[in-house]
Amino acid sequence: MPEKNILKTLEASLPPILFNILVDTGRIASTLGLKAYGVGGFVRDTLLGRKNLDVDIVVEGECYPVVDGLMERYGLMEVIRHERFLTAELYLDSYRIDIATTRKEEYPRASLPQVVPATLREDLSRRDFTINTLAVCLDPERFGTVVDLCGGLKDLEAGIIRVLHKESFTEDPVRIPRAVRFALRFGFRIEEATEALMVEAIEGGAPREASGRRMLDELVNIFEEERRWQIVERLFDAGLFNALVDGFDNPEGTLSILRKGEAILGWYEGIRKEEEVEQWFVYFLCLTDSLEGDALRKLSCWLDVGGKRRLLAIEKRDEAIGALEAIEKDPEDRVGIYEVFSSCPLELVLYIAARGSPVVEGAVRLYIEELMDVRPILTGRELKGLGLAEGPRMGEILRLVFREKLEGRLQTLEDELRFVKDLIEKG
Numbered sequence: 001m002p003e004k005n006i007l008k009t010l011e012a013s014l015p016p017i018l019f020n021i022l023v024d025t026g027r028i029a030s031t032l033g034l035k036a037y038g039v040g041g042f043v044r045d046t047l048l049g050r051k052n053l054d055v056d057i058v059v060e061g062e063c064y065p066v067v068d069g070l071m072e073r074y075g076l077m078e079v080i081r082h083e084r085f086l087t088a089e090l091y092l093d094s095y096r097i098d099i100a101t102t103r104k105e106e107y108p109r110a111s112l113p114q115v116v117p118a119t120l121r122e123d124l125s126r127r128d129f130t131i132n133t134l135a136v137c138l139d140p141e142r143f144g145t146v147v148d149l150c151g152g153l154k155d156l157e158a159g160i161i162r163v164l165h166k167e168s169f170t171e172d173p174v175r176i177p178r179a180v181r182f183a184l185r186f187g188f189r190i191e192e193a194t195e196a197l198m199v200e201a202i203e204g205g206a207p208r209e210a211s212g213r214r215m216l217d218e219l220v221n222i223f224e225e226e227r228r229w230q231i232v233e234r235l236f237d238a239g240l241f242n243a244l245v246d247g248f249d250n251p252e253g254t255l256s257i258l259r260k261g262e263a264i265l266g267w268y269e270g271i272r273k274e275e276e277v278e279q280w281f282v283y284f285l286c287l288t289d290s291l292e293g294d295a296l297r298k299l300s301c302w303l304d305v306g307g308k309r310r311l312l313a314i315e316k317r318d319e320a321i322g323a324l325e326a327i328e329k330d331p332e333d334r335v336g337i338y339e340v341f342s343s344c345p346l347e348l349v350l351y352i353a354a355r356g357s358p359v360v361e362g363a364v365r366l367y368i369e370e371l372m373d374v375r376p377i378l379t380g381r382e383l384k385g386l387g388l389a390e391g392p393r394m395g396e397i398l399r400l401v402f403r404e405k406l407e408g409r410l411q412t413l414e415d416e417l418r419f420v421k422d423l424i425e426k427g
């Protein structure tokens, strides 16, 4: 097969600074007697004609002399080295460039895996799918030549997601959602044997053996994909979620909550409130809607969801849902609505809108649009000016003012003062 060269495509698709970095990396490596390659997603995407500015470089032998050369060439100050992993991150303008020594993991007996230098072939063969094993030569003599050691080009052209070996999914179960994510992103199909291995790994309980934190990262990646709900649907069909924890027993209902969640998030962004919400976490709450509280806590702990606000949302979920009955009965009760939602992180409130009836959704909109911004203008100081002493009575009056404000009956400072004077007169 003739060699494929993507020099021109790289030059056309990358910003000049990134293209120059590739050229200089190749040159510097070559003067040091080393070979550098572009690898991973950006090679795959360049071949597909898709934009990808996440430049990953590997150097066969040792990357750090090349990193030093680049620092000197570009006058770089900022480089992060992870020597244990044989990697480095460079920052240039607003771009991040990852450079690593070609490497593999070794498992010395009874100890954690160790990252050790390896050949390019070994480095590429530990990757997830053939389409992700493609490399591009940065050597000045062969700059732009595609290096295809694992059959990636053929699969890329045929639109196929294929693992490199039989143990791939059990070795790293995070590859299960990755396979589905890439398949839907590119409109590719998962090759039959790969699909069978995936099902087998799920049925054998492999997903639970994965690193929870990495599984969560992958979930977040899925939520950022254009075809996110199709990916989630495929993963439901494949049984991935129930392999993590039991209780994902309403895929259709969950998918409709997720879609509704997306619409609610769109609405929330549109009204441009100051408070930022974590979109992925709203989706996470939607995805786990069918789980009992204990299963949700167990899963969140394993995934290492973390964060005070998120843990509070998880803790309060069932209580908040339980309190919706009162809102359903009296959707005009502004104070009641405020009381239910004001102690909940906003992500939980948005999720509740996504799963709730139109009445509950209306209450959430009212809460976010109006009630959550209600603040009394009056303070204790003004009350003191009216002759009230500090103490429980003052607290009670401030609470009553707040309730009246929630009800929309007090607008200005004068309204509030009049209301308080009335209260004082009535004793």
Ligand code: ATP
Pocket: 039, 040, 041, 042, 054, 126, 127, 128, 129, 132, 133, 172, 174, 175, 221
């Ligand atoms: P994306 O466009 O979603 O960022 P990507 O392919 O660039 O996709 P990364 O997660 O940034 O994905 O990974 C970079 C490269 O590292 C991949 O192309 C692949 O070669 C390798 N890789 C990533 N995750 C795994 C994994 N779980 N197992 C094996 N190789 C992986």
